[in-house]
Amino acid sequence: MALTELPLIHAFDLLGVAVFAISGALAAGQKGLDWVGVVALAVVTSIGGGTLRDVLLNRDAVFWIADPTYLWVILGAAVVTIVHVRFLPVPANALRIADALGLALFSVLGAQIAEAEGASVVVVIVMGILTGVAGGIIRDVLIREVPLVFRPTEELYSVAALGGVLCYLLLKTLAVPASVAAIFGIMLVAGLRLAAVIWKIRLPAFHVSVD
Template identity: 50%
Template structure:
């Protein structure tokens, strides 16, 4: 995985955390904590599951600096420019696509079975956002019925990536196709309100 993709994913997720802090009366320290947790939370859980030591952001502290820089820059920007709420959704979709395939590819590099790699791709993509929303004292997006396809989009993109890796000749394009599937599904779901069926018992 080219390092720039991971750095970009970390920056995007840090930005989403800052945008999500709007209306929560957080100071700069609180926003930075939220951004760091969002940016590295999913990857941390992935590395712990894979038994990777040291964790990726300990081995390469540049990830923390990228997240910190993106968070501070966004914190300053939003004090002067109002960003529409849709910006958060779009930025989050990009972070979801990038981290979903980053996590899947790293799991495969550590010889995880395909289904495990897909699961860890989902964890990498959504766990940071879950931690972000818990710290904001909100129900995480991934668990909200009214939120359009989210983890499902990561599953689809990661599955396509794994199948391409298994059945096609090696190619750098596989990861970008997987990211594209996640991004397109998520944006299409946002546009046309595509959602999974909601659980309802017989008595409801």
């Protein structure tokens, strides 16, 4: 039933983990951390969101404890990043596309996992977004940055995840099969995010001065 059991989706899920791991490793490199810091940031960025989801939903086992393949993929991605950066430039655009795909998969698959645990609709939406964005938030906290996804300089990110999860849920209430609805949801997240990056679509900032 869960999409992650399908070989193609599982492969994409691992790709999403790898991309987020690279993003964590690069963030560590921008701060000049050592190799332990690189691996640690790769780990928290890529599995932080899903871990928080599984802990909050009180699932029987956190996903990477049940299936340690994820840890090996992350370690591989961190090592590849360290080696790659020594010889070649960072392919920023390829990473941005892969990140959008990772966000898309994580948020829609995360929502499905919450559904399978019997969560109410609003909790399903929250868990979908959380799965997609929480890893990046933990990454930013560890390197002492205000989380990227909260900043008005960042193009739609959580909002793209929200849109895709809503699309998925809406299509399902219209009797579209879950797997088809998920594919549309995933495409919408990635499309929204990439469109926002291309046309620089951002959310307004909120300013308060409290005495």
